[in-house]
Amino acid sequence: MSVLNYQERIPNNVDLSNDLSLQRALEHWQPKFKNWWQEMGPEGFQSADVYLRTAISVDSAGWASYGKVKMPEYRWGIFLNDKVKDRKIHFGDNIGQPVWQQVPGDYRSILRRLIVTQGDTEPASVEQQRLLGKTCPSLFDLRNLFQVNVEEGRHLWAMVYLLHAYFGRDGREEAEGLLERYSGDQDNPRILGTFNEPITDWVSFFMFTYFTDRDGKYQLKSLAESSFDPLARTCQFMLTEEAHHMQVGETGITRMVQKSLDTMKKLNTDSIEAIRNAGAIDLQTLQKYINFWFSSSLDLFGSEISSNAATSFANGLKGRPDEARYDDNSEKDSIFKLEGIVDNKIIDQEVPTRNAMNEITRQAYVKDCEIGLKRWNRLINKAGYDITLNLPSTRFRRNIGMWANINTDPNGKIISKDDMNNNINDWLPSNGDKEFINSLMVQVTDPDKTASWIASPIRGINNLGIDYKYVDIVQ
Numbered sequence: 001m002s003v004l005n006y007q008e009r010i011p012n013n014v015d016l017s018n019d020l021s022l023q024r025a026l027e028h029w030q031p032k033f034k035n036w037w038q039e040m041g042p043e044g045f046q047s048a049d050v051y052l053r054t055a056i057s058v059d060s061a062g063w064a065s066y067g068k069v070k071m072p073e074y075r076w077g078i079f080l081n082d083k084v085k086d087r088k089i090h091f092g093d094n095i096g097q098p099v100w101q102q103v104p105g106d107y108r109s110i111l112r113r114l115i116v117t118q119g120d121t122e123p124a125s126v127e128q129q130r131l132l133g134k135t136c137p138s139l140f141d142l143r144n145l146f147q148v149n150v151e152e153g154r155h156l157w158a159m160v161y162l163l164h165a166y167f168g169r170d171g172r173e174e175a176e177g178l179l180e181r182y183s184g185d186q187d188n189p190r191i192l193g194t195f196n197e198p199i200t201d202w203v204s205f206f207m208f209t210y211f212t213d214r215d216g217k218y219q220l221k222s223l224a225e226s227s228f229d230p231l232a233r234t235c236q237f238m239l240t241e242e243a244h245h246m247q248v249g250e251t252g253i254t255r256m257v258q259k260s261l262d263t264m265k266k267l268n269t270d271s272i273e274a275i276r277n278a279g280a281i282d283l284q285t286l287q288k289y290i291n292f293w294f295s296s297s298l299d300l301f302g303s304e305i306s307s308n309a310a311t312s313f314a315n316g317l318k319g320r321p322d323e324a325r326y327d328d329n330s331e332k333d334s335i336f337k338l339e340g341i342v343d344n345k346i347i348d349q350e351v352p353t354r355n356a357m358n359e360i361t362r363q364a365y366v367k368d369c370e371i372g373l374k375r376w377n378r379l380i381n382k383a384g385y386d387i388t389l390n391l392p393s394t395r396f397r398r399n400i401g402m403w404a405n406i407n408t409d410p411n412g413k414i415i416s417k418d419d420m421n422n423n424i425n426d427w428l429p430s431n432g433d434k435e436f437i438n439s440l441m442v443q444v445t446d447p448d449k450t451a452s453w454i455a456s457p458i459r460g461i462n463n464l465g466i467d468y469k470y471v472d473i474v475q
């Protein structure tokens with residue numbers, strides 16, 4: 001088991017104290033990170049005591065400790081899963097060769113780009129969510145928001161460590177850049193589209209943690225297969241934390257659905273107006289938010305057919321999630337079938353499997369997304385209502401890949417631009433919907449209470465009650 005050195009300024013299990021120049025470089029970056037956290041992190045809660053978990057080892061039996069801490073004093077550390085002895089490359093062209101402990105010269109720039117792109121998403125989401133504390137539906141939810149935020153901060157540390165340790169001066173410059181771009185900024189935005197979308201309400205927050213953090217899971221799973229061993233090991237550990245982020249999303253959406261159903265039952269009506277007047281969110285509006293965040297997150301996987309993805313796979317840099325479950329881990333001559341579009345007509349096509357890696361990963365992601373939908377529909381069904389929540393077609397509202405800018409309805413049927421414009425307010429949150437949602441966003445800080453639009457949580461954190469004071473707010 002790796003021993004964590006907690007006495008050091010930067011908690012780590014990578015033996016930082018034996019590499020003085022690396023330690024110095026990271027200690028130089030640390031105050032810049034802290035400045036960024038103060039300026040771009042959760043606004044108005046920097047001196048609050050928050051009940052948080054902190055990673056303290058990679059031991060699966062007890063990797064985290066829980067306790068109240070002020071967020072700027074959170075112990076952001078660097079943790080890599082333990083080395084697997086004699087680990088070998090297990091996909092692409094070099095199967096059977098030893099994995100790399102250093103970056104091979106030929107793959108330097110492509111690996112750096114993969115790490116920077118992943119790293120950029122971590123601070124981006126903290127920036128997107130920085131104002132949400134002011135409208136938290138409960139202290140329990142406020143704590144979960146901050147838990148996600150501090151861990152995204154740690155994920156940034158994970159990527160910055162790799163840049164500093166393995167990419168020399170270029171890496172140090174990229175690490176600075178990660179604190180310079182800003183979500184939604186006109187001149188210097190974050191790299192990926194979804195991470196520039198504003199998250200100004202909690203419905204979007206729960207959708208983001210369900211759909212977009214799940215994209216994160218699939219990216220991390222792909223990188224956890226990497227032949228560059230330090231990258232694989234750091235991503236394996238990040239996945240441990242990521243699971244909680246998606247759980248926040250799933251339980252958050254479940255609680256909104258539950259509240260909607262409880263309200264329908266109580267009022268004995270499914271009238272949208274009546275549900276809204278009672279301070280709950282109708283299922284039709286939740287469907288629109290699902291449509292928005294799911295379609296946005298699909299773009300994060302990149303083009304269906306991609307020579308970059310083929311190169312990353314062939315070279316062993318980025319695999320498929322759970323590579324071990326495939327019989328063929330080389331896919332040198334195999335073919336993958338997918339649909340395409342020519343002259344506005346949908347066709348079946350075959351491409352080399354390696355070129356379809358983005359699509360293969362996206363399909364695994366879509367399947368994973370469906371699990372929550374099934375659960376919510378069971379709830380709706382059990383309550384006796386004939387309404388179904390659906391994932392829209394993967395063709396709907398895409399901005400990247402072969403479906404980019406093709407007008408389809410949520411079922412994937414190709415339609416005219418006029419039809420798209422005429423119906424868009426039925427498919428995506430309209431200004432009126434957003435106004436309504438914003439009207440619900442009122443801060444609740446009494447530990448016994450939860451906002452009107454979401455059911456109370458079923459269980460608390462780490463065996464504490466749901467009415468525990470998870471955040472001590474300093475006025």
Ligand SMILES: [Fe+2]
Nearest residue numbers: 122152155216
């Ligand atoms: Fe993350």
Ligand SMILES: [Fe+2]
Nearest residue numbers: 213216242245
């Ligand atoms: Fe996350």
